[in-house]
Amino acid sequence: MINRFNKYRYASPATFYHFAGRLIPWFYGAAALFCVAGLYIGLFLAPTDFQQSEAYRIIFIHVPAAWMSMFIYVVMACWAALGLAFNTRMSFMMASALAPTGAMLTFVSLWTGALWGKPTWGAWWVWDARLTSELILFFLYLGFMALQSAIDDPRRADRAGALIALVGVVNVPIIYFSVRWWNTLHQGASVSMTKAPSMASIMLVGMLVMALAAWMYTIAAALSRARCIILERERNAQWVAQMLEADA
């Protein structure tokens, strides 16, 4: 039984490379499907909000991006912890592969938030607790990527990045609550993020479908990037040479 099922099978970059290659089209396909369905629900089926009129429709991009940006950081930290604990190269590669997508989605959520804020709040940016902590999350992603790109030795880059990701994930709740308290103590809430008391269920469905689309896209993008990282790291390995010959 143990011989037939090896749980470390996909920890080998060569096996993972082909496995990921087979999965990627499925995840991109699912992402496209969910995206089309979600946008249809969001743009055509969902009713116009009586307070915010059409401007609210940006939540179908904004909220899934914000959810995923936070979720990806935690997943990244989990891969980092796995890598440090078991010393598996693939875990570190997955952590580095997730970071750019996470940073991109953080940026998207900040950008769409600004686009929504201008017509609704009358300001591109307010120092609201959620906006501020999302901005800090963006800085954490940038720090992780900057540290990894500054180190030439891949082994050290992997482990240093993993450590800073873990330090970051311990700090995220502290930062979040400190920013929240700072906001409530400094200034009365000049703008409230709370929307209409009960969100129409069709809006919620649209948001959830779009969140699934973002999730599938993230997996596909991270796997594609992990494949690139594998090729870059293993360029001197025999299996890469054989594969390139077979392709050529």
Next chain:
Amino acid sequence: MSTSQTVIVLLRRELLLAMRRRGDVLTVLFFFVIVASLFPLGVGPDPKLLRLMGGGVVWVSALLAAMLSLGRMFASDHADGTLEQLVLTPTPPVVWITGKILAHWLVSGVPLILVAPVLGVQFGLSGEALGVLVFSLLLGTPVLSLIGAIGAALTLGLRGGGVLVSLLVLPLYIPVLIFGAGAVDGAMSGLGAEAHLSLLGGILILAFMLTPWAVSAALRISIE
């Protein structure tokens, strides 16, 4: 040597080195004073505005000054091989790392605390707020040294380490800044500073327990 002896020997060595290179300590101190003095020039001399900003400005300056001094924490010891010798000693790394962080705080944190009241007076802080400012710095600057040590250890010997360390460490400094500046604000507005100071103390205890382990792991990654 027992662990306490190791820490004492290490502290003496670090303080002696700092005495011999007084310039380094003074540079950080003057940086702190200059940054704080730039704010009134930037935003105008209105005493009411300055009184409102004072606590925050002193705290931001302290953050930047602490960050500036991080490069020194391990770099020279790394360059001349002392760090590797320390790693080879039988003393647990967490012990001598705590000693080094303590020394760093004594050399670059304590002078800031001593100068801060003067800056506070320049910004027109009240007597009570000055006391709170000093106390909040007393609780907060060790955290800056502790968290900063992780960044310093990770960027050891990297090109552009100074800028990189700021990108890594400054987001992690944010809670200290919020509660430190918040304490001064609370004292100024009469809301009381206890809540902020308690949280700052909590952060200090948490950082003191956890960061030496992270620094030890970071040094192992950087040295091997």
